[in-house]
Amino acid sequence: MIKNILAVATVSLAFLACQPNSKKLPIIGDREVVEKVVDGKTVIDTIYPAIPNFEFLNQDSVLISDKNFENKIYVANFFFTHCPSICPTMQRNLLKAYEKFKGNSGVAFLSHSIDFKHDQPHVLKSYASKLGVDNDQWQFVTGSKADIYGISDKYLVFTKEDENVAGGYDHSGYLVLIDHEKHIRGVYDGTSEEETEKLLSDIDILLAEYK
Amino acid sequence: MKLVCTLLIFGLMIIGFAQLSSCHNNNLNIQTAQYAVNGQKLYKIHCQNCHGAKGEGLGKLYPPLTDKNFLSKNRNQLACIIKNGLKGEIVINGETFNQNMPALSTLNDVDIAYILTYVTTHFGDADSTFSQDEVAQSLKDCK
Numbered sequence: 001m002i003k004n005i006l007a008v009a010t011v012s013l014a015f016l017a018c019q020p021n022s023k024k025l026p027i028i029g030d031r032e033v034v035e036k037v038v039d040g041k042t043v044i045d046t047i048y049p050a051i052p053n054f055e056f057l058n059q060d061s062v063l064i065s066d067k068n069f070e071n072k073i074y075v076a077n078f079f080f081t082h083c084p085s086i087c088p089t090m091q092r093n094l095l096k097a098y099e100k101f102k103g104n105s106g107v108a109f110l111s112h113s114i115d116f117k118h119d120q121p122h123v124l125k126s127y128a129s130k131l132g133v134d135n136d137q138w139q140f141v142t143g144s145k146a147d148i149y150g151i152s153d154k155y156l157v158f159t160k161e162d163e164n165v166a167g168g169y170d171h172s173g174y175l176v177l178i179d180h181e182k183h184i185r186g187v188y189d190g191t192s193e194e195e196t197e198k199l200l201s202d203i204d205i206l207l208a209e210y211k
Numbered sequence: 212m213k214l215v216c217t218l219l220i221f222g223l224m225i226i227g228f229a230q231l232s233s234c235h236n237n238n239l240n241i242q243t244a245q246y247a248v249n250g251q252k253l254y255k256i257h258c259q260n261c262h263g264a265k266g267e268g269l270g271k272l273y274p275p276l277t278d279k280n281f282l283s284k285n286r287n288q289l290a291c292i293i294k295n296g297l298k299g300e301i302v303i304n305g306e307t308f309n310q311n312m313p314a315l316s317t318l319n320d321v322d323i324a325y326i327l328t329y330v331t332t333h334f335g336d337a338d339s340t341f342s343q344d345e346v347a348q349s350l351k352d353c354k
Contacts, residue, residue: 018274088260092269130271130310166313 023205025177028158028168028184050182051076051154056112056141059066064139064184073206074108075199077189077190078148078157080115081127083167090190091171092170097175097200098138106207109138112152114159116145156187175199179206228325237333243340253322257315258330266334272310274303276332282335289331290323290346291353320346 029049032100036045044088055065074096079087094109101107113119117126133140142148152159159171172199176188177199187203188195239247255264261273268275281303282289296314300307319320324343331337331340 083258088269088273092263095270127272131272158244 016031020047024209025185025202025206027098028187048183049154051151051184054147054151055113056147057121057127058142059121059140061121064141068139069110069178071109071180071210072106072108072179073180073185073203073210074110075172075203076110076112076155076178078112078114078152078155078159078171079085080113080167080169081116081119081123083169088174090154090175091194093190094175095131095133096196097203099134100200101203102135104136104207106210107137107203111138111140112148113140113142114148114171116142116148135202156184177202177206180210196208222231239338240340243328243332243338246330246340248327250325250327251333253318253326254329257318258326261312266330268303271306271308274301274306274308274329277334278303279336282331284332285339286337286352287349287352289341290325290349293323293326294350295353311340326344 006014007098011014021109027048031049031180032047034047037043043080051066053066058064069145075094077090077094079091094111098109113124113147121142124142128138149159155174157172157174157176159169161168162170173190174177176186177191177197179185185206186200187197188199190196243268243283258276262268262276263273264275276337281301285292292312293315300309302308320343321347324341327341327346331341332339
């Protein structure tokens with residue numbers, strides 16, 4: 001009897017010990033294969049798309065940049081404060097991630113407003129505090145139309161000014177997970193509860209890469 | 212064959228209503244329950260993003276729909292809130308809110324009746340149908 005229990009215990013231990021290491025998140029985006037000459041030899045290198053440098057004004061009217069996200073993984077999305085459609089659901093779901101990782105300096109959040117006319121820093125500030133965000137781990141930023149719409153492309157998120165949709169802006173509700181090298185490691189539908197759960201567990205998986 | 216199908220659908224509907232009402236309010240009659248089932252579907256499409264699946268709201272941005280006193284005191288204004296939107300300071304469950312709810316002017320009286328039956332019986336403590344007539348009447352005297 002005791003032997004049996006021991007056997008079961010050993011097997012489950014082995015199973016538990018081996019499992020977590022086996023998973024790694026992919027790098028997302030079209031990679032480019034380039035040939036380089038190193039020390040006289042031709043080598044093949046693969047380049048993955050990365051988020052370029054950026055500078056935006058945040059909810060405290062402070063200019064922040066990609067430097068603020070150095071040595072952090074972060075989740076980015078696009079929204080606007082008076083958006084009547086998908087944003088409330090997307091922000092409700094992102095709030096779950098914020099609350100789970102609050103206090104963990106290795107994880108940050110970055111919401112870009114696509115309504116550069118209305119969402120001035122003080123509007124973003126009031127929105128953030130009403131949502132329940134009370135530290136600088138979650139940044140809400142605004143910028144010029146060209147900068148915001150340009151960078152949304154890099155995050156593979158569609159955004160567009162369109163007077164025919166509710167609220168005046170059309171966009172998709174993706175939550176995009178970025179690693180230390182600024183590579184995209186996951187894209188999640190922020191309006192879906194299951195995909196948000198997946199984001200939560202993928203953040204853990206990605207964090208483990210930097211332990 | 213047709214009869215079997217009809218019976219089957221009917222049976223399923225009864226089970227559906229029974230389930231829905233058993234989660235919350237056991238005393239709903241069949242019409243109220245039917246309105247609430249339809250209302251829940253419309254609620255998901257038009258209200259859930261802001262007010263949450265359980266009517267819990269979101270932080271101080273969107274108020275919960277679970278303030279039973281507010282719902283019963285303002286019963287005759289609820290249709291107006293949906294049709295015309297709402298702005299200005301209000302106190303819900305003891306918390307102050309001051310944001311804009313956009314007007315959902317495309318919803319017709321039946322839709323509003325379904326939604327309000329669902330909201331008032333499942334988040335509030337009402338036990339009767341919010342009828343189409345009641346909606347039409349309320350909309351005549353919006354503040």
